[in-house]
Amino acid sequence: MARRSTVQRDPRIAGDPELSAYPDFPDDPDLGRAPARGRGASRGRWSGGGGRWLVWTGRAVLWALIVVIVVNGVRAPFERFTQQNAPSGAAPASDSGFPTAQGSAFATQFAEVYLNFDGARLEERRSRLAPYLPEGTEPQFGWDGFGRMSAGAVQPYGIEVVDADNAVVTVLYQSDNRRQLLSVPVYHDRSTKRFVVAGRPGILPAPKAAALPPKAAPERDRAAEQELRTPMEDFFKAYAASDTASLQRYADAGITLEGFGGAFTFLQLKELAVPLGGGATREVTATVLWGVPSKARQSTDPEPADPGQMEGKLEQAYLLTVVKQGDKWFVKDIRGAYRSVAR
Structure with a gap:
């Protein structure tokens, strides 16, 4: 004798073809009860669909951060490479645009001519100075033609840029037993890329040698x-x-x-x-x-008087x-x- 199923069937399922497709459910005391309404009504479980905008926002921020890091990482070495391979034909310029290397070289060469003169060789100095001076300038550039002076070891010492066209170049030189400085005002014509001495130079004393502090001798083997x-x-x-x-x-x-x-x-x-x-x-x-x-000399020669x-x-x-x-x-x-x- 077959037992009767204890599962109650909802008469609505039997009559509704769509509902009859679902499986049977066990007895539920709340089944068939009208849904509760009002403040005390229970809410259904959260399916997670409402928080998807937070996930997508977080992903967007993360990808933006990755893009910024990648772009900066690629741009930095590229900029260093282009700077290292920039053409080196032009002389370095200051922030104002004055070509400091070329201006220093021009003033140094001028100083080698200007600081060497001899009253017996006026014409030679005049012709050698001419390429550095403006037209119409007194040819000896402040020297009266008497006396003599010699200088050597002329080297660039510093430069003070006034603007894009003007600078004062300081050179260091040696004359007899003195180290001295010569400041030379220089003008740069940007259209022709030429230089000219813009005024009278000025001789200044060079800094004295530094004092060398004592140093303890190491133990010796x-x-x-x-x-x-x-x-x-x-x-x-x-x-x-x-x-x-x-x-x-x-x-x-x-x-x-x-x-x-x-x-x-x-x-x-x-x-x-x-x-x-x-x-x-x-x-x-x-x-x-x-x-x-x-100097080579014969062994029979007398002792030379010249120390050289x-x-x-x-x-x-x-x-x-x-x-x-x-x-x-x-x-x-x-x-x-x-x-x-x-x-």
Whole structure:
């Protein structure tokens, strides 16, 4: 005998073809009850559809941030590349547009002519000054034609840009035992890209040399100094003469050393300083006395009275990197020494 199903069927489902497609539901005391209304009515569960605008807004902000980062990352190296590969034919200009490099070169060349004069060579100076001066300017440019002056070691020292067309260039020079400055007003014609001295120069004293503070001497490795002295003397003899075979005996593997080719002669290794510690590789300071060759003369000639014809001596300081391999030392590098201890 078959049992009767305990599941109650809604008579509406049986009569409605659309509703009859859904499966049977268990008994529910609220089934068939009219939906509640008013403030106490229960709300259905949130399906999440109402928060989708927050998700899309967050995604939009994230993508915008990524785009900004990518654009900046690509633009920065591109700008550096274009700046490095910019044409270098034009002289650097200041913020005002004045070409400082060209203006400094023009004023320096002018100073070399202006600062050298001799009363016996008026016409020469006049013709040499003409390319730098405006038309109609007094040809000696302030000099009365008497006396003499010589200057050398003329170098650019600084520039004060007034505007896009005007600047004052300062050059440094040596005259006798004095270092001095010369300020030169310069005008730049942008249409023709030409320069001209725009007014009288002004001579000024150069700054004095700085005071060198004392420096404590490092502790020295006396044993290493004694061990290195003979190899260093032999090395400097070969270095003075550019004795290739001897230089290769004292040079580290793979190192090629040139030498003076006889321009100087080795006289003495006056001092050799080896700091304490450092292992097989050391940085040593060598003070060398070179012989400066004189003009060739016969051995029977009397002693020359002119000091310029006599053999001279010149003391120099060098910093060498030396490496010990076995019981021998080899030179890896030679260059000018650092500052010495101030006395």
